[in-house]
Amino acid sequence: MRAANDNRRSTLPVGVPPRGISREQAAEYIGVSPSKWDGLVAEGSMPQPKLIGSRTIWDMRKIDLA
Secondary structure, three states: OOOOOOOOOOOOOOOOOOOEEOHHHHHHHHOOOHHHHHHHHHHOOOOOOEEEOOEEEEEHHHHHHO
16 A cells, blocks of 8 residues: 555565555545544544654554454
């Protein structure tokens, strides 16, 4: 899952999704807008993110469980 404007190449094997994803990717993953995603996180329906350095990342496994 990469944003359309993200030109980085994945080093993961084909078919292996990343474990941590951005806000925009998380919203897209469940089929909602980023602002709706923010609301779901705020109300506790979706998991809180982790801050890794300056990046905010959501764990796909926690999203799947939610």
